[in-house]
Amino acid sequence: MTFGDRTTYLICSLTSPTLEAMRADLSAAVSRGATAVECRLDYLRDIPAADSIGRLLGNLPVPVIATFRPAREGGHYTGDEKRRLDVLRQAARLPRVMVDLEMDVPLECWPSPDKVILSHHNFQQRPADLDQILRRLAATPAAVHKIAFAAAGPEDALAALDLLRAASKPTLALAMGEAGILSRVLAKKFGAFGTFCAMSKGRETAPGQLTVNDMLHLYNWDSIDAHTAVYGVIGCPIAHSMSPAVHNAALAEAGLNAVYLPLRIEKGPEPFNRFMDELLRRPWLDVRGLSVTIPHKENALAYVQPPHCDDLARKIGAINTITLSREGTPMTLRGDNTDYAAAIDALCDGMQIRREDLAGRSAAVLGAGGVARAIVAGLTRYRAKVTVFNRTQARAESLAREFECEAAPLDEVAGVEDEIIINCTSLGMHPRQDDSPLLALSPATRVVFDTIYNPLETRLLRQARRAGCLTVSGLEMFVNQAAAQFELWTRQPAPRDVMRQTILQRLG
Numbered sequence: 001m002t003f004g005d006r007t008t009y010l011i012c013s014l015t016s017p018t019l020e021a022m023r024a025d026l027s028a029a030v031s032r033g034a035t036a037v038e039c040r041l042d043y044l045r046d047i048p049a050a051d052s053i054g055r056l057l058g059n060l061p062v063p064v065i066a067t068f069r070p071a072r073e074g075g076h077y078t079g080d081e082k083r084r085l086d087v088l089r090q091a092a093r094l095p096r097v098m099v100d101l102e103m104d105v106p107l108e109c110w111p112s113p114d115k116v117i118l119s120h121h122n123f124q125q126r127p128a129d130l131d132q133i134l135r136r137l138a139a140t141p142a143a144v145h146k147i148a149f150a151a152a153g154p155e156d157a158l159a160a161l162d163l164l165r166a167a168s169k170p171t172l173a174l175a176m177g178e179a180g181i182l183s184r185v186l187a188k189k190f191g192a193f194g195t196f197c198a199m200s201k202g203r204e205t206a207p208g209q210l211t212v213n214d215m216l217h218l219y220n221w222d223s224i225d226a227h228t229a230v231y232g233v234i235g236c237p238i239a240h241s242m243s244p245a246v247h248n249a250a251l252a253e254a255g256l257n258a259v260y261l262p263l264r265i266e267k268g269p270e271p272f273n274r275f276m277d278e279l280l281r282r283p284w285l286d287v288r289g290l291s292v293t294i295p296h297k298e299n300a301l302a303y304v305q306p307p308h309c310d311d312l313a314r315k316i317g318a319i320n321t322i323t324l325s326r327e328g329t330p331m332t333l334r335g336d337n338t339d340y341a342a343a344i345d346a347l348c349d350g351m352q353i354r355r356e357d358l359a360g361r362s363a364a365v366l367g368a369g370g371v372a373r374a375i376v377a378g379l380t381r382y383r384a385k386v387t388v389f390n391r392t393q394a395r396a397e398s399l400a401r402e403f404e405c406e407a408a409p410l411d412e413v414a415g416v417e418d419e420i421i422i423n424c425t426s427l428g429m430h431p432r433q434d435d436s437p438l439l440a441l442s443p444a445t446r447v448v449f450d451t452i453y454n455p456l457e458t459r460l461l462r463q464a465r466r467a468g469c470l471t472v473s474g475l476e477m478f479v480n481q482a483a484a485q486f487e488l489w490t491r492q493p494a495p496r497d498v499m500r501q502t503i504l505q506r507l508g
Ligand code: NAP
Pocket: 294, 366, 367, 368, 369, 370, 371, 372, 390, 391, 392, 395, 410, 424, 425, 426, 427, 429, 451, 452, 453, 474, 475, 477, 478, 479, 481
């Protein structure tokens, strides 16, 4: 038996310390939108008497999984095994209650295997013998199988989806950790029995668990089905990224059946290449587009290969957008850099000029990292006169040489007389809002553009506003680059206002 219908359950794990608190949390989880709950009995301060379990789990508005996890399987219970199993046997007698048992519990003498979720956990890594574990689970009379393992990278989350596709019975297959989020959200696309989520941040029962709220409102859980297209952002770290919120809001606004996920991939070309290889082996995932952020923009260009990237992206040496096409085998990839056009357009819109009108204007670019590189490429393409100022002078010189402009150390920037100043350093970014790369502005400076968007008005922009300069914030650049990605992938106009609003909401 399962719970009776064939939906993928959004299961909220409850970690309350008392029976009363768990009953209250249960109602709260249902009102937040969970369609099933998992009562983690091993989190209770006092072990419930077998006959008190009916008071907790009887007459509930949603199906319930009773889990009483022993310490040997990553739970909190360290007491007597017989007592633990007695409580679970009692729970299994109740209608709409299933129990989660570990693989080492013999099912032969279990009274109702049709109410059992038989589970296997590995908190260290993806087991090498996943297929065998699935076969062993399949050979038991348990109604549902569960396999959960730690993910080193999102390719491990893809392996969890492989299990769902291979499963002959209702299955839960979850990759734990930040890199495993894909397996939690796409569980519904691949018909899993369910996915686990937390009541709130800090109450997760496994690493990488999302909250019920994020599942429903950030990842639009209710609209995910077998036909949902997949997008994502590759980076490390990635938890702070606003791109999932911005793109999911935009996809929903446009009425597209699609979801956008964070994909944490460790630094270096090997992890990046490994994930991309695994992704391309699975066209059934229906991945249509990827944003790429620090530290993988150069790795992405190398993977997609320059002939399949736009001209300026090749010169910049980095891409932030990959578009995948399933027309033809193997899938084809295209790389774009939407950063430089996003920045140039934010600047030109702020100044109310065309890109071509940048010709001959003088611009001081502060910084020589990835963003500075894209902006210097854009400015010099439109023939602005650029000087690159950087803390590490050698980097400024190397960038200036490549794009045929001037270079200077950052400590010589005070009082520069350029018409336009663009900050591409991280000075002034949250949480160090009191920093500024420039203490005094020359009267010759008319426009100051800070690429930082958190905070929206940096100390530099405040100085510029007080000095009567035109100011441009990093928000417009952020919206422009995300909108350009959306348009490349979907060939539809991006809902820019929704994107901007989402960022403003996230920034509070
Ligand atoms: P990056 O490649 O790491 O470059 C960082 C730059 O900041 C380098 O030039 C570095 O100088 C300089 N820097 C860092 N700490 C400094 C300090 N304490 N004093 C002086 N200079 C310092 O980073 P990035 O990707 O180019 O990002 C740079 C900025 O762009 C970030 O602040 C971010 O907020 C902003 N950004 C905006 C958007 C948007 O859409 N609006 C998108 C991405 C990034 P050295 O070479 O000497 O290390």
